[in-house]
Amino acid sequence: MTELLQNLIDGLGRGSIYALLALGVAVIFGVMHLLNFAHGELITVSGYVAFWTISEGWSWYLVTPIIIGTAIVTSLVIERVAFSRVRGSSDFTLLLTSFGVHFVVSAIFLLYVSASVKTFSRPGWVTNTYSIGSLHIEVFDTVVIGVTLVTLLGTSWLIQRTMFGLALRAAAADFDTARLMGVRSDTVIRGAFALSGLLAGIAGVFWLMRAGNTVPSAGIAPMLKGVLAALIGGLGSLRGAVLGGFVLGLAEVLLRSRLPDSVASLTEGFVFLLIALLFIFRPQGLIRVAHAERV
Amino acid sequence: MLEVSRLTTRYGAISALRDADLHVGSGEVVGLIGPNGAGKTTLLGSIAGLLSPAAGSVTFDGTDITGNSPEKLLRLGVALVPEHRRIFGDLTVEENLKIGGITQSRDERAELLHEMGDRFPVLREKRTVAAGYLSGGESQQLAIARALMSKPRLLMMDEPSLGLAPVLVDVVFELIETLRSQGRTLLVVEQNATRMLEVADRAYVLRSGEVVAEGTGSELRERPDLFDTFVGGNGQ
Amino acid sequence: MADQRSLNATHAGMFPNLRRDVAFPVVGVGLLFGAFIAVGLLYQSLFSGAAERLVTIALIDAIIVLGIQIYVGNTGVLSFGHIGFGAIAGYTFAIFAIAPAEKAKRIPDAPFGLTDVDVGSLAAVAVAVAVTVVVAVFVGIGLARSGAESGAVAATVITLALLFVTHEVARHWPEMTGGERAGLSFRIGGALDTRMPIYLALAGALVLARLFAQSRRGRLAKAGREDDLAARAMGVNPMVQQMIALLISVAVVSIGASLRVYETGSILPENFFFNYTLLTLAMLIVGGRNSVTGALFGVAVMTVGRELARRLGQDGFEVFGLGLDSAPLDWIFRENLQTVFFGVAMLGFMIWRPKGLLSDWEFDDWLYRRFTRTQSAPVVPETTMDSDQDARLEVDDVSVAFGGFQALSQAGFEVRSGQVVGIIGPNGAGKTTMLNVVTGLVPATSGRVRLNGADLIGTPSHEIARAGLVRTFQNLRLFGSLTVRENVQVTRLVAIAEHDDRSTPEADVLVAAAGLWDHRDRRASELDYGNSRRLELARAAAARPLFLLLDEPTSGMSDTESLAMVEQVQTMAALVGAGVVVIDHDLDFIIGICDRIYCLDRGTVIAVGTPEEIQADSAVQAAYLGSSAS
Incomplete structure (x- = not known):
């Protein structure tokens, strides 16, 4: 029982980061029908910014807003340079464009920085734990869960209660008609990319605090977690993306702690097996999005 | 007010519209x-900015608006009620209206919302209902009210009676009549030629992408070459 | 009635029209194959040394790209996972083909007694294809089901996850794969001493890819590619077509991957991961994914482009020997330039020419039109079909x-x-x-x-x-x-x-x-x-x-x-x-x-x-x- 509770808390901590990443993916998928395989590049870029600033001796308190800002700006720049040119294209084109962006960004670091791992120091409290009864809880997980909760509430308010959120939802439902109503496509899409960047920035801070290093291909893992979680939750559903993130985090933690040691390093493989099974038995993901397809 | 000159629009290899000329004066109700x-x-899509014309020009109040985006045109005062109404089904009735008034200030929007509630009581009654649950007639009213929320100076409607039972077609034409009596400028595409000519000041006849005739209802009805446009005329 | 039905099904055959759907495609790809080889041999004779290996690699890349084309081109589903399948095939091939003595050094504790297995390279290819196809059946069910439910985007994510997972497993299962750094290798560098198997495999891949596209199955798959829901309403089950396309496609990729491992003489997790996925997909996209001719053309274009980018990155304009000064471009002529080249090529084509250089153009289509007289309209029969059925x-x-x-x-x-x-x-x-x-x-x-x-x-x-x-x-x-x-x-x-x-x-x-x-x-x-x-x-x-x-x-x-x-x-x-x-x-x-x-x-x-x-x-x-x- 205690072990399960322990897993639950660990899983929530891990899942929080995935949920933020997945939500960022889902927001963009909603307005542009683009599944952003370049989402992880926001973390790659942030990682190098963290490396440069922290190795200059800057504190994490200062670097945190810089990282979030970097993610937002990078997200907007990528939209401007690449995605704005393929708006309304087929899924195939959109997917490959984002895949291309992923490669160009990581290749730039490969070309101009280096292929080797760059490490930076992590804040001291990341590894601290405290105990409640027999539970050992990381300070880090507590912070992550708390910040994620606040972020999710804020995002929910933004989307449900503001005119921007209304425009975002209208554009996600029917882009052309939203434009006919005066919704500016640039505003909505850039807003979505900024929001996605903000969410990735927050997730990125935690990701980098835990990793303490970066490489040109660092974006692959967070990208994959984000898109997989969004898919598990049900593509197109914001709630589903968040749920998918937590489910993925929990599944990973549970598997890792339950699998025998000899195969524990293959957790990713087993997680994939579970996901494949999920899609065979529930192909629409956890939350079904009503298809507005007129027949 | 609106001046369309030699407008040509293509889909791939096909010219869907060739050298179309058209004008709408202030306060006029014009049928297509x-x-x-x-x-x-x-033609409506090309004026409203949903399609980009290959040649020709569109001017609105003397300003060239050819190829402008729909969101820019809306701010200039050109609104379109699209074919099939295109209501946001997952949004509530009130949210649909708010989107229509996105270009207005917060206070103005609230005032317009109130005004639409007076004019279309059924929308006020169902304001918290998801718009996807409205009946055909109700959602057509919502589509028009949503467009009116932007206080357009030129309101274009694409097939407002399409897919509606004859009873509801009456409701739509009554609405057009009302808007007309308020002095609004309307450009309306209609299949139902007979009914349209009853409410329009003038109309244009299109065939195979070209404007083939222009005139008042009685003028057009008397042209034998246009007979097949009116034959049968769904007017029950 | 039942007998008549099965008889008719045979009569319908795999190909609607033998001349159009078999004869012309086979002649067409034959000519393409000849041209491709000829260009390769010419290049090889003009530039000595590394050119030979470059051509060999291009031939193998072509097999793998054609394999991907069979799935991506006909079903319209973007797959990032084919190189993942390639990894499975590559490792399987290596484990079965490498001599026990060599394996004893790298993977002495391989499970299922695989260390001592010795079947020879040809049988190893067969095992590799079989194992990979079995995995593909499983993955394919998930792909088809989620694709039908949430659109091709969902299927694409699953393929990407597959790529990632095979990589993870290869890295973290050293007992089987030799791990991240050592990998598996044959005794000497390149183990393949003749190109004949490559030529055969390439010719086979070309014929298979082209015939599949013209076959009944291929056409039904393309209907699903165009409009899934309409295809279903016409009696086509896109799930079945996609699965068949996937299995054929994966089999071809497996052969290509085995050859790649054999030619290189070793395999590491990195060999079948993101970079190779980018490379093969870029080749397919640049040439034109819906066309076999396009896929082959893309391989040629991108091989030349990659080599040029690599040499420019190394030596700048000296490559051309024209005495041009490349100093002002030093900031771009750097090592690893070819990776940027592939990323930029893919991005550029997606933005400006998403259907690739050749789009849907197929060489044998052109041949057919060139050598077939124009038809006159058939007569619509006056007599209507007897409605003898009383449904x-x-x-x-x-x-x-x-x-x-x-x-x-x-x-x-x-x-x-x-x-x-x-x-x-x-x-x-x-x-x-x-x-x-x-x-x-x-x-x-x-x-x-x-x-x-x-x-x-x-x-x-x-x-x-x-x-x-x-x-x-x-x-x-x-x-x-x-x-x-x-x-x-x-x-x-x-x-x-x-x-x-x-x-x-x-x-x-x-x-x-x-x-x-x-x-x-x-x-x-x-x-x-x-x-x-x-x-x-x-x-x-x-x-x-x-x-x-x-x-x-x-x-x-x-x-x-x-x-x-x-x-x-x-x-x-x-x-x-x-x-x-x-x-x-x-x-x-x-x-x-x-x-x-x-x-x-x-x-x-x-x-x-x-x-x-x-x-x-x-x-x-x-x-x-x-x-x-x-």
């Missing part, structure tokens, strides 16, 4: 009629 | 609820062969819902749909279509990038698998009967509205249904066109011997064409009768024409 595939929807 | 469709007490909204409550209708039955009613009365229930697109809460007594409730829509109920779509769902003729051919392929080939009208006859002969080689997406509607009708008729179900065939049409449509529907139905169920809100059209009319209001049938009876019915007048607004 013609058989299916004649290019009526293409 | 009946009975829909009883069907109810459907969406959320709290009762779309249909205990509604039904009945139709027999040779009849035209209409369903009318005010907007929102449930007409289209009725058609969706009958064709299996919307599940009914209760009720029965019986075709010749067999209950169809719960049957998938493609099986309903095969059973004889085929529909058109109110909002036009043609297979856009297929030609008019191909649109009709695809559904006809379904029909001849179910019926007698000879008695199903030729695709060309149906095209001519629909008045589309002059447009036969046009893409469906280029048709105007009226012709699109006529093609919808012809395509549905080509499936040779027992009943044609028409959803608002005159929606948005003028009265004159509606009148013409009456005749077209009658001609088509007579040509294939089908009964007709038609929904419309145009009363004149319905009255002009129907033997019997059902009037729906708020989900229930309020009147049934002949057109005259319906026009006189007071309940109909009240609901449809009357005074009370809904």
